[in-house]
Amino acid sequence: MDFSLNDEQKMMIDTVRRFIADELQPLEGGIEEHGFLAPDKARSIHGKAKELGLYAMNMPTGHTTDILIRRAFGNVYEPLLHCKGEQVGRWLQPAVQGTRTCAITITESGAGSDAAGIKTHAKKTDSGWVLNGAKHFISDGEWSDFFLVSARTGEKDISMFMVDKGLPGFTVGKDQKMMGLRGTPHLELFFDNVPLESVALLGEEGQGFKLAMGALNVVRLAQVGARAVGKASHVCELMLDYARERKQFGQRIGDFQMVQQQLADSVIEINAARWMVYHAAWMLDQGLDAREQIAMVKVQAAETLGRVVDRAVQIFGGMGFCKELPIERYYRDARIYRIFDGTSEIHRSVIAKMAMKKGAALFDVNR
Numbered sequence: 001m002d003f004s005l006n007d008e009q010k011m012m013i014d015t016v017r018r019f020i021a022d023e024l025q026p027l028e029g030g031i032e033e034h035g036f037l038a039p040d041k042a043r044s045i046h047g048k049a050k051e052l053g054l055y056a057m058n059m060p061t062g063h064t065t066d067i068l069i070r071r072a073f074g075n076v077y078e079p080l081l082h083c084k085g086e087q088v089g090r091w092l093q094p095a096v097q098g099t100r101t102c103a104i105t106i107t108e109s110g111a112g113s114d115a116a117g118i119k120t121h122a123k124k125t126d127s128g129w130v131l132n133g134a135k136h137f138i139s140d141g142e143w144s145d146f147f148l149v150s151a152r153t154g155e156k157d158i159s160m161f162m163v164d165k166g167l168p169g170f171t172v173g174k175d176q177k178m179m180g181l182r183g184t185p186h187l188e189l190f191f192d193n194v195p196l197e198s199v200a201l202l203g204e205e206g207q208g209f210k211l212a213m214g215a216l217n218v219v220r221l222a223q224v225g226a227r228a229v230g231k232a233s234h235v236c237e238l239m240l241d242y243a244r245e246r247k248q249f250g251q252r253i254g255d256f257q258m259v260q261q262q263l264a265d266s267v268i269e270i271n272a273a274r275w276m277v278y279h280a281a282w283m284l285d286q287g288l289d290a291r292e293q294i295a296m297v298k299v300q301a302a303e304t305l306g307r308v309v310d311r312a313v314q315i316f317g318g319m320g321f322c323k324e325l326p327i328e329r330y331y332r333d334a335r336i337y338r339i340f341d342g343t344s345e346i347h348r349s350v351i352a353k354m355a356m357k358k359g360a361a362l363f364d365v366n367r
C-alpha cells in the first residue's frame, strides 16, 4: 500500500495551502468580529479560487473557517452527480461552475439523527409535485440559490428534490445563531404548497434517503474527517510554537512533563486519525465499501480535534481563553464536529452493530 503523494498531488496541496494562507486566513478576524463575510470579499475569493482551478474540487486541504471554505471551494454535493438530461444544465453545471450555490437540506426540528423520520412531504400532481414542510439548521442557506431537499413521497419512501429559492410558497426563516462557525448562516426553511416541476426530482422516486446517506458518507470523510485532522494539525502547530517560546520559572513550558504529555498525546492522536482518513480514502479509490471505516474516521477525527483544541486552551493558559488569539475560536468551532453529519453516538452504534456482526474483519480488511 503506497500512501506517498505524486508530484501533481504535491503541487495541488501547495497551491491550496498558499491560497488559504494568502487569501482566506487574512479574512478570518473580520468575520469573527462582524459575524459575516462581505459579499465583495466572497466574490473575490470565489473568483480567485476558480482561476486556480480550486472551486468544486471537493477536497479542501488547509485550515480556515467554514464560511471561507464554502465560498472559495463551493458546496457541490455528490447527489448532484445523479442529474440527468435537462437537470445537468439547470442544477449540476451551475453548481460546479460556481454560478449557483447549493445547500443540503435533510434535518427537521423533529428529525435529526433519525433522518428517515422527516415529515416534509411531496405529493404528485399532473405537472409535478407539491412540497410541504419545514427544515432547520441548514448551513449556508442564505447564500444558496437552490436546495437539495429530502421529502417523503410515500409512507415509507423518501425522495430528493432540487428546490429553487424564490419559488412561490418557499420562505426562509431566521438565521439560527450558533456557538461557533461565525459567518456561516444556519437557516430555517418553510415549504407551503411549493409547486415543483417533475424535473426537480433527483434520481429515482424513493431513492432520496440512499442519495442523502451516500452524499453524507463522502462529506463525513472529506469535510468532517479530513477537515478535523487538518484543523487539529494547525492547532497542534500553534501549541508547539507556544510551548517552545513561552517561558515560566525560567524554562520553556514545553520542557515541563505535564505539558509534554499533552503535546505527545495530541501528536499521536492526530497521526492515528490522519492514517485512518488516508486508509478510508484508499478503500474508496479501490471501489471498496468504506461506510464503516468512514464512521470510525468521523468519530476518531472529530474527537481528536476536540481533545487537541481543549489542550491548546490549557497550554496557552489565559491567552487560550482570551479573544486576542484565535485559540478560543478554534475551541468553539471544534465542538460541532461531534454533532453534525451524524453524532458520535449514532456512529458508535453503527460501528458496534457491525462489529457484532463481522467481528475483527471490521478493522482488519485482510481477514
Ligand SMILES: Cc1cc2nc3c(=O)[nH]c(=O)nc-3n(C[C@H](O)[C@H](O)[C@H](O)COP(=O)(O)OP(=O)(O)OC[C@H]3O[C@@H](n4cnc5c(N)ncnc54)[C@H](O)[C@@H]3O)c2cc1C
Pocket: 103, 104, 105, 106, 107, 109, 111, 112, 113, 114, 136, 137, 138, 139, 140, 178, 181, 186, 336, 339, 340, 341, 342, 343, 344, 345, 346, 349
Ligand atoms: C452548525 C450546524 C450545521 C448543520 N448543517 C446542516 C445542514 O446543512 N443540513 C442538514 O440537513 N442538517 C444540518 N445540521 C443538522 C445536524 O446534522 C443535526 O443537528 C444532527 O444530525 C443531530 O440531530 P439533532 O440536532 O436533531 O439531535 P438529536 O438527533 O435530537 O440527538 C440528540 C442527542 O441524542 C443522541 N441520540 C439520538 N439518537 C440516538 C441513538 N439512536 N442512540 C444513541 N444516541 C442517540 C444524539 O447522539 C445526541 O446526543 C446542522 C447542525 C448544526 C448544529
